Amino acid sequence: MTDWEARVTRGTAPADRVDAELRYAVAAPLLRDAALWVDLGCGTGVAAGAALAAGGRPRARAVLVDHDAEALDVARQECGTEVAAVVHADLGTPAGAAAVRDALTELGGAGPAVVVTCLHVLHQLADFTALVELLLALGDDGAAVLVSVPDDAAGALDDPHRRSAWSAGAAEELRRLLPAGAVSLRQVAVRAGAIVPTGGGSVAVPLADVTIDAEAPAAAHLLAFGPGAERLAPAGLARAADLEAERGDARRRESDLAYLEARLAALEASSA
Amino acid sequence: MRVAFLVPALDQYGGVGVVMGHARRLRARHGIDAALVCTRADRSSGRYAEGIGDVPVLELDGARADRFDVAVATWWETTLHLHDVRADRYAYFVQSMEDRFYPAGAPEAAAAAMTHDLPVAMITEARWIARQLEALRSEAAGFRVHYVRNGIDKSVFSTPDAVAPNVDGPLRILVEGSPAVAFKGVGEALAAAAGMEMAHHVTLVCADRAAVGDAAAVAADEVVGPLSAAQMAALYARTDVVLKLSRVEGMAGPPLEGFHRGATCVTTPVTGHDEYIADGINALVTSWDDERGTARLLDLLARDRRLLHELRGAALRTARAWPSTDQSTAMMALALGRIAAAPSPDPTGAAAGMAADVRTTMQRHQAAQREHERLAARMRRVESLLSRGPLKVVRRAVAGRR
Numbered sequence: 159m160t161d162w163e164a165r166v167t168r169g170t171a172p173a174d175r176v177d178a179e180l181r182y183a184v185a186a187p188l189l190r191d192a193a194l195w196v197d198l199g200c201g202t203g204v205a206a207g208a209a210l211a212a213g214g215r216p217r218a219r220a221v222l223v224d225h226d227a228e229a230l231d232v233a234r235q236e237c238g239t240e241v242a243a244v245v246h247a248d249l250g251t252p253a254g255a256a257a258v259r260d261a262l263t264e265l266g267g268a269g270p271a272v273v274v275t276c277l278h279v280l281h282q283l284a285d286f287t288a289l290v291e292l293l294l295a296l297g298d299d300g301a302a303v304l305v306s307v308p309d310d311a312a313g314a315l316d317d318p319h320r321r322s323a324w325s326a327g328a329a330e331e332l333r334r335l336l337p338a339g340a341v342s343l344r345q346v347a348v349r350a351g352a353i354v355p356t357g358g359g360s361v362a363v364p365l366a367d368v369t370i371d372a373e374a375p376a377a378a379h380l381l382a383f384g385p386g387a388e389r390l391a392p393a394g395l396a397r398a399a400d401l402e403a404e405r406g407d408a409r410r411r412e413s414d415l416a417y418l419e420a421r422l423a424a425l426e427a428s429s430a
Numbered sequence: 431m432r433v434a435f436l437v438p439a440l441d442q443y444g445g446v447g448v449v450m451g452h453a454r455r456l457r458a459r460h461g462i463d464a465a466l467v468c469t470r471a472d473r474s475s476g477r478y479a480e481g482i483g484d485v486p487v488l489e490l491d492g493a494r495a496d497r498f499d500v501a502v503a504t505w506w507e508t509t510l511h512l513h514d515v516r517a518d519r520y521a522y523f524v525q526s527m528e529d530r531f532y533p534a535g536a537p538e539a540a541a542a543a544m545t546h547d548l549p550v551a552m553i554t555e556a557r558w559i560a561r562q563l564e565a566l567r568s569e570a571a572g573f574r575v576h577y578v579r580n581g582i583d584k585s586v587f588s589t590p591d592a593v594a595p596n597v598d599g600p601l602r603i604l605v606e607g608s609p610a611v612a613f614k615g616v617g618e619a620l621a622a623a624a625g626m627e628m629a630h631h632v633t634l635v636c637a638d639r640a641a642v643g644d645a646a647a648v649a650a651d652e653v654v655g656p657l658s659a660a661q662m663a664a665l666y667a668r669t670d671v672v673l674k675l676s677r678v679e680g681m682a683g684p685p686l687e688g689f690h691r692g693a694t695c696v697t698t699p700v701t702g703h704d705e706y707i708a709d710g711i712n713a714l715v716t717s718w719d720d721e722r723g724t725a726r727l728l729d730l731l732a733r734d735r736r737l738l739h740e741l742r743g744a745a746l747r748t749a750r751a752w753p754s755t756d757q758s759t760a761m762m763a764l765a766l767g768r769i770a771a772a773p774s775p776d777p778t779g780a781a782a783g784m785a786a787d788v789r790t791t792m793q794r795h796q797a798a799q800r801e802h803e804r805l806a807a808r809m810r811r812v813e814s815l816l817s818r819g820p821l822k823v824v825r826r827a828v829a830g831r832r
Contacts, residue, residue, distance in 0.1 A: 287760045287763050294764075294768070310750065311751055315747060322753070322757050323752060323757060324751075327579060328579075331578060334574055334765075335576065335765065335768055
């Protein structure tokens, strides 16, 4: 069950973590060759760190950008690479976008050796014009840019952090703003399971190639442009699910909710 | 950034309301100095004028003295004046392939079609239009049309959390449009509803009440209009199905407004329906000219209330994923920014398209002229016969020819 957290943390439901890690895993080939990686709306860096750990520490130094100072502190430790700069900025504002430009200027400016990721951020902004203009400007300066948005029809309508509507249509609107040669990708859901011997140690299970139908509905839309965008290849990611932990999380949420509702009722009664 | 939107008049022409909304919100939220330029001297101050806010409205003569970053034509006739306005970049907001509004062979149809070849930046509201406009250019030109969907005012067409199932009672059908506009298919829609076997209630919404003839008035249980947006929203909320049998649409706004209020739709596969309609998921798509088939689809919804409710629920979810007017204008602001920053489009592909259109139009005109000359020659023969004397003589002459 999706928790609709604004940021992926170590406590995020495994299925959501896999989805977030996969988006960074797609960008990993570009990050390994880049000198600088700008992660706009980086959150805690947990998903990025997990995705990058699989292929060894990337060469790129990170510029981490978020409007949550606590998340940035965590991201410094978790993002999986050396941190060049941390920018505390609201990307929904022109001032926030300018702060990113300023930080990049200090580091030598955007260019072909810079990769920008902006994953699942746009939908959290009611007005995304400043951020899209920033992405376009960084692209115009020569950076490679990867941006993703969730698809409302795939369940994102229920996300309490959603401030704007995103769908295949909205992704197409965005694509048509991008330079020629922009690459469109879609993230689709894959169900997997495994059968292993009872007892004994850990077992590696080979997962067969999965054929994704052309009409398979998108859970998210990804757009990439700039140098190397054409290198973004189909990718998949599987992690063993910890059902015990998931059930524990669900129990905790239910009990927390019941407790808080009772507490609220008690407070309302006492203040009446 | 200074932007001039050319409109024919402050009235309901070619989506003027959409343009006015963009202009107002571009000024209020995006720091863009947007103005409207009326290209017709006899501009009316129609009902849209009241929603114009602080948007400056210029006459064409006044605009000529000004200078803009981007000048945007918004209806094919306004392209005829586009370059009268001084601007660094020129664009065309295409809300439909407007040649289709005229009968085949009408001079306006050819002229409207040719405006689609203009070597200016293009913005449109529907993917089918974007694809057609791009297909008019050669692939080598790399021409790309900006895509900005028409947003819905969510404060008026607000989405309820859920729709209440209509488990019994007549199927509530809404037909919108003027019976006088043939391509709206209002007559066909009323006929299809009349062909139903199950109980139903038809509401015809028509702003032009004079256009509602006796037949239409009889076919509908209720005729209303003109209605304000708020009144339309209230009516949609009392509707199960919007019946839309149009032959020409840009993206067909009324069913989408209905979706926002929990109504599903039965529609022809009219251009633009694929922007938000998925057959069997949130609506039912009927065939062209299939009055009986459409009636049977409506009967199906009247009979199978579980299906009706499923479609209405899905329509509501589709509506929630549709952009608001604010989000739509944010995309418009970004598109205008890209147009202003980019060089003017390469005219090569456009010029080739325009040359082809000129040739086609010329050939059509030549064919019409030949036909005219042939008929004129026949007329001359008839007149010659008539001039010879009484009708009897003429009859004999004609009989002799047989």
